Amino acid sequence: MPNYDYIIIGAGAAGLLLADALGKDKFFASKSILVIDKDDKSKNDRTWCFWERGNGPFDDLIHKTWDNIYVGGQQLQKSTPIAPYTYKMLRGIDFYNHFLPKVKAYPNITWVQEEVTHIEEQENEVWVTTPSQTHTGKKVFSSLYDASIPLGQKEFPVLQQHFLGWFVKTEEPVFNPDEVTFMDFTIPQKGNTRFMYVLPISDTEALVEYTLFSEHLLEKTEYEEAIKNYIKEKYNNTQYTIVETEFGSIPMTCYPFHQHNTDHIFHIGVAGGWAKPSTGYTFYNTSQQVPKLVRHLKAGKPLSKFHQKSRFLFYDMLLLDILYENNHLGHDIFESMFKRRKASLILKFLENETNLWEELKIVTAPKPMPFIRALFKRLF
The missing domain is CATH 3.50.50.60 (FAD/NAD(P)-binding domain)
Structure with a gap:
């Protein structure tokens, strides 16, 4: 051997x-x-995406970068810069x-x-x-x-971030190449946390992805129909060609x-x-x-x-406890965060880089009761 x-x-x-x-x-x-x-x-x-400050070790390999993101929902349509971060693909x-x-x-x-x-x-x-x-x-x-x-096991809930994406090329210029659609919750939620994620490479090319944070995967046709409907409604039924497809499921x-x-x-x-x-x-x-x-x-x-404990794991745990019990609350939680707090602060929090005062600002942005219930359930 x-x-x-x-x-x-x-x-x-x-x-x-x-x-x-x-x-x-x-x-x-x-x-x-x-x-x-x-x-x-x-x-x-x-496709891997991430955000970081300034130059990074993978910059020579990066396909596209953005300095702005868009978050949409029932009560929110927000385009915002993310400086000092850059979103990288x-x-x-x-x-x-x-x-x-x-x-x-x-x-x-x-x-x-x-x-x-x-x-x-x-x-x-x-x-x-x-x-x-x-x-x-x-x-x-x-x-x-x-x-x-x-x-x-039952102690730690398991959700999936599952998604199907189409790299599309449109006949008409419909995309804003300077801005990522980070989360668009205007699509039907159907009792889950569902959003569209769009990475525009040019005004006629983009990765359009239907993403869910939920327990179970869907049939392939359901992802595809959601993307078709979104392009039809969001981009005026523009004609397009599917260049590539990707599918993934990441445990949460x-x-x-x-x-x-x-x-x-x-x-x-x-x-x-x-x-x-x-x-x-x-x-x-x-x-x-x-x-x-x-x-x-x-x-x-x-x-x-080799293991490092982090208080951010506890924040993650509370959110997952909430979404596991009440998956439909996801859009409201994320919308509230982006409505009331700067996008750069939210990204800093999601990278586990904030201090306690900044974390207090983040966790008080959404409605508190779901988090209070999750906290008491986790503690007792």
């Missing part, structure tokens, strides 16, 4: 960023590293085309395109099995997400995924709980977690001890 110091399972954002961080650091030059993924990463299978294919050749070029990294069928921890190593062979690793970093784990939960980490198996990305529970945003947090994990490894600390 081929033996490695480190095995990274999954070459998404978390896997490739970790592989690149290890590959370029001289500290790990003597370590043998295996990266396994079932795909060749040649398709534009996802990174296409999956551009990320893969940049990082995959870099990772494959490191002399101590081996790339294998196969599906992992089994992971088994032994006393001092881990067996990672694919259809063709079994590899052994002293430490395994896995991005394989097992939905049955959080769904098998405060379940402590880190409790499944051992000193030999460590979960990364969504599987490690790196998605922001209240929004589903994952990429930016992943880019922050990877350097911390690398420093942890260099310090020789046990993998099972």
Whole structure:
């Protein structure tokens, strides 16, 4: 059996960023590293968006940026700047085309395109099995997400941020390329938290996405009909061509995924709980977690001890408790926040960067009773 110091399972954002961080650091030059993924990463299978202040490490790969967002609802139609933040869009294919050749070029990294069928921890190593062979690793970093784990418990509610998006090209200029439609709740809510999300690349090109924060997925046709109706009503029934499609579902939960980490198996990305529970945003947090994990490894600390507690997890938990019990309240909560508070402050809060005084301003923006009930239920 081929033996490695480190095995990274999954070459998404978390896997490739970790592989690149290890590959370029001289500290790990003597370590043998295996990266396994079932795909060749040649398709534009996802779009990552995030906001940050000023310049960032991925700016050369960014497909489009915006300085303004729009939030719409029953009592709110608000276009607003988000300075000092910039909203950034990174296409999956551009990320893969940049990082995959870099990772494959490191002399101590081996790339294998196969599906992992089994992971088994032994006393001092881990067996990672694919259809063709079994590899052994002293430490395994896995991005394989097992939905049955959080769904098998009741203490922490599990919702999904699920979405279907169409990259469309219209015959007439209908989009505002200077502004992201961050959340448009003017669509029928049907007892859920549902909104449209629009990323305009030009005045005739955009990603139009139908997004829900809810417990269950929909039939594909329901997402598609919602997008059709939105384009018809919002953009005057303009004629368009669908260039690409994407679909995704991200778990929204405060379940402590880190409790499944051992000193030999460590979960990364969504599987490690790196998605922001209240929004589903994952990429930016992943880019922050990877350097911390690398420093942890260099310090020789046990993998099972890599975990940081945060008060923001409690805020996330209260919101998810509310949406799990009363999913229809989502639009009212988010509308109230954007109506009464600056967008830049809300984004700062959602990035876990606010102080206690700023957090008090945020949590007092929506109607208080749902949060008070959730707080008492969680405490008692």
